[in-house]
Amino acid sequence: MAKEEHLPLFETKKAKGRVLFRIFAASIFAGICLIWVYRVSHIPKAGEDGRFAWIGLLGAEIWFGFYWLLTQASRWNPVYRHTFKDRLSQRYENELPGVDIFVCTADASIEPPMMVMNTVLSVMAYEYPPEKLSVYLSDDGGSEITYYALMEAAEFAKHWIPYCKKYNVEPRSPAAYFVSKHGDDAVEDNHQAKDFVFIKKLYKYMENKIENAVKLGQVSDQVRSKHKGFSQWDSYSSRRDHDTILQIVIDGRDPINATDNEGCKLPTLVYLAREKRPQCHHNFKAGAMNALIRVSSNISNGKLLLNVDCDMYSNNSLAIRDTLCFLMDEEKGHEIAFVQFPQNFKNLTKNELYASLRVINEVEAHGVDGYGGPLYVGTGCFHRRDTLCGRKFSKDSKSDMKWDNRKREELGIHELEENTKSLASCTFEENTQWGKEMGLKYGCPVEDIITGLSIHCRGWKSVYCNPAREAFLGLAPATLPHILVQHKRWSEGNFHIFLSKYSPAWYAYGKIRLGHQLGYLRYSLWASNCLATLVYSTLPSLYLLRGASLFPQMSSPWLIPFAYVIIGKYTWSFVEFLWCDGTILGWWNEQRIWLYQRTSSYLFAFIDTILFSIGYTNSAFVITAKVAEEDVSKRYEKEIMEFGASSPMLTILATLALLNLCCFAGFVLEEAIAGSKGIAKAYETMSLQVLLCGVLILINLPLYQGLYLRKDKGKMPSSIAYKSMVIAVFSCVCFKLSC
Ligand SMILES: O=c1ccn([C@@H]2O[C@H](COP(=O)(O)OP(=O)(O)O[C@H]3O[C@H](CO)[C@@H](O)[C@H](O)[C@H]3O)[C@@H](O)[C@H]2O)c(=O)[nH]1
Ligand SMILES: [Mn+2]
Numbered sequence: 001m002a003k004e005e006h007l008p009l010f011e012t013k014k015a016k017g018r019v020l021f022r023i024f025a026a027s028i029f030a031g032i033c034l035i036w037v038y039r040v041s042h043i044p045k046a047g048e049d050g051r052f053a054w055i056g057l058l059g060a061e062i063w064f065g066f067y068w069l070l071t072q073a074s075r076w077n078p079v080y081r082h083t084f085k086d087r088l089s090q091r092y093e094n095e096l097p098g099v100d101i102f103v104c105t106a107d108a109s110i111e112p113p114m115m116v117m118n119t120v121l122s123v124m125a126y127e128y129p130p131e132k133l134s135v136y137l138s139d140d141g142g143s144e145i146t147y148y149a150l151m152e153a154a155e156f157a158k159h160w161i162p163y164c165k166k167y168n169v170e171p172r173s174p175a176a177y178f179v180s181k182h183g184d185d186a187v188e189d190n191h192q193a194k195d196f197v198f199i200k201k202l203y204k205y206m207e208n209k210i211e212n213a214v215k216l217g218q219v220s221d222q223v224r225s226k227h228k229g230f231s232q233w234d235s236y237s238s239r240r241d242h243d244t245i246l247q248i249v250i251d252g253r254d255p256i257n258a259t260d261n262e263g264c265k266l267p268t269l270v271y272l273a274r275e276k277r278p279q280c281h282h283n284f285k286a287g288a289m290n291a292l293i294r295v296s297s298n299i300s301n302g303k304l305l306l307n308v309d310c311d312m313y314s315n316n317s318l319a320i321r322d323t324l325c326f327l328m329d330e331e332k333g334h335e336i337a338f339v340q341f342p343q344n345f346k347n348l349t350k351n352e353l354y355a356s357l358r359v360i361n362e363v364e365a366h367g368v369d370g371y372g373g374p375l376y377v378g379t380g381c382f383h384r385r386d387t388l389c390g391r392k393f394s395k396d397s398k399s400d401m402k403w404d405n406r407k408r409e410e411l412g413i414h415e416l417e418e419n420t421k422s423l424a425s426c427t428f429e430e431n432t433q434w435g436k437e438m439g440l441k442y443g444c445p446v447e448d449i450i451t452g453l454s455i456h457c458r459g460w461k462s463v464y465c466n467p468a469r470e471a472f473l474g475l476a477p478a479t480l481p482h483i484l485v486q487h488k489r490w491s492e493g494n495f496h497i498f499l500s501k502y503s504p505a506w507y508a509y510g511k512i513r514l515g516h517q518l519g520y521l522r523y524s525l526w527a528s529n530c531l532a533t534l535v536y537s538t539l540p541s542l543y544l545l546r547g548a549s550l551f552p553q554m555s556s557p558w559l560i561p562f563a564y565v566i567i568g569k570y571t572w573s574f575v576e577f578l579w580c581d582g583t584i585l586g587w588w589n590e591q592r593i594w595l596y597q598r599t600s601s602y603l604f605a606f607i608d609t610i611l612f613s614i615g616y617t618n619s620a621f622v623i624t625a626k627v628a629e630e631d632v633s634k635r636y637e638k639e640i641m642e643f644g645a646s647s648p649m650l651t652i653l654a655t656l657a658l659l660n661l662c663c664f665a666g667f668v669l670e671e672a673i674a675g676s677k678g679i680a681k682a683y684e685t686m687s688l689q690v691l692l693c694g695v696l697i698l699i700n701l702p703l704y705q706g707l708y709l710r711k712d713k714g715k716m717p718s719s720i721a722y723k724s725m726v727i728a729v730f731s732c733v734c735f736k737l738s739c
Helices: 018-041 051-076 085-095 113-124 143-168 174-180 188-214 222-227 228-233 286-301 318-325 358-369 413-424 447-457 480-500 514-524 531-547 560-577 586-611 630-637 648-699 701-709 720-739
Strands: 010-014 080-084 098-103 134-141 243-252 268-273 304-309 338-341 381-384 461-464 473-474
Touching: 010 243, 010 381, 018 051, 018 560, 051 358, 051 514, 051 531, 080 318, 080 358, 085 318, 113 134, 113 188, 113 286, 113 304, 134 143, 134 286, 134 531, 143 188, 143 228, 143 268, 174 188, 228 243, 243 413, 268 286, 286 304, 286 447, 304 318, 304 413, 318 338, 318 381, 318 447, 318 648, 338 447, 358 461, 358 514, 358 560, 358 586, 447 461, 447 514, 473 630, 480 514, 480 586, 480 648, 531 701, 531 720, 560 586, 586 648, 648 701, 648 720, 701 720
Parallel strands: 098 134, 098 304, 134 268, 338 461
Antiparallel strands: 010 080, 243 268, 304 381, 338 381
């Protein structure tokens, strides 16, 4: 038997059935090639009707085929990781490194302080030596209420952390824990039951105080006078114009104050609102992260950094240990720069009305992992401090994750706070590499992806860790406009990277493996899907009106490749979705959101990115709302689509839906007039087109309801109902008459 020291800390398994999948994929590709051949060889001659559409469809089919190849790259070689945490403890329990955890929040009105505190508490309670743990809250909203909430949370933590450790509870976000302990799962152990009642009471008490401050919109004078930290707001003029506010709320070095009510140590806890000035660009989350990296280096300087969004609480208290199994592995650990956990959501409805990242998390991320590692997605990700700060990979460097015992200069807490503040000032980064070669990169709406890409290009690998108990749970957008806006930011950011100097197509060439490059390109080119999708969801339907056939006839052998590709591809995606534990209706919903994103979010992202790259617009970061009004949440729970206010994106969706309806109606009317002979001819020549148009109508059903049938507040605004109707009917009539 191998000696204990030589056993690895993690193992990697390749997926089963890869060969079968590859044969299947190759056969689909053969079908796609035949479709291309058909399209090229059957183009109508100049002057014939349908030539224009034919060329459009050819372009779309070439694009879809190419994009389909990209998506196969992330299925070609999936790997699964498994960690051995007991080996880690046996070997390194006393040498575990310091961990600095960054929680980012930016707006107390759409990111409620109570939610943020639950995230903070959950990461403070990790199953990890508390003296090695530091939690930093970055508040880009510079809100007194968030600060106050953090003071209250620090008090509550003195009871919460020992409770978690004593009873080994999961999850360690108090709100989520109390919800999970309702009804059947209630606490049964008599002894624990007493503590449970007590801790719940304390939580409610804290919640009450914080909610009151939120309702009032400010902190009462009485509270203000109790904590001198509030004086830092005296010079505050607005959230875009204030000094650095920095407060070490719990100083882990302090033997007296940094202990919980059972006498055990507490993790360090820090509040930071970096300096903001109207004339200085703050670079959104990337700017916040870079300030955090510097500030933490002066206070705790942990070698491992964890970054979570303020809504992503820790749901698995062992995630740090999972991560260290990768980074401290003697053989492979030194190659790994970051460990990414999936972005899972807690608030999804059963059938995922607005889709989710299910397939990306369960299939594609494992696939990219096989080629060099998952993309950094901004939350639920552990980085080595030095690689995030720009270190290049070298084969000879050994993993240096062990706890550093060197004594640091011991400053008093006030001195430490004062000399750390300048690290978060607006001017600190002037003439430095921050935002370029150091820390997170600036100027891109997806700072995370571009930063991860540059780390991969410096020679590092990353690892995807997807344990059975989800490590992080966050909030997915709960209205259609929100998900569309979020995807606009994502697809815009990724397309922006494609056109930038860091393009995965050119810059990464030769620096990362081809499969990895393709994995990145699949996301970089998200936005470009809009054109092909628009072509496919309009032209075939419109040509129904003119009776021009754009697909093979029913008796033609060319029908076979079309049928094979359509049936094969959709059966695969359906089975894959169910395999990822999705529901049947969930898959249908995903197809719908796929269409909506491509025809609205991606279209606007595509246009904006082009405008940006020729210097017309600036990139922005629209923060996703994490709370909804009561009636909106109720409809969400019932899986009724929420449209809300009028917007150009919704107008496009409604117009396309109505256009297809008009085309279908027009076609049916004409066939009815033509009688049985007409119907037979239509069946022979137009079946695929009718099928496509019919599916588009079925998938758009919630839109028709929202436009004309619903009465509730979440329906489509009536202005859109009129506008889209006029545009759709007008286009159909013009199209029909112009032949
Ligand atoms: O100026 C800003 C803007 C945002 N944030 C924080 O960034 C996080 C993510 O913002 P959110 O609005 O929730 O965006 P999502 O689309 O949900 O975020 C995903 O996509 C982003 C990139 O587009 C990544 O930064 C995130 O980590 C990733 O979870 C939140 O905690 C915000 O508080 C800041 O700290 N400062
Ligand atoms: Mn979010």
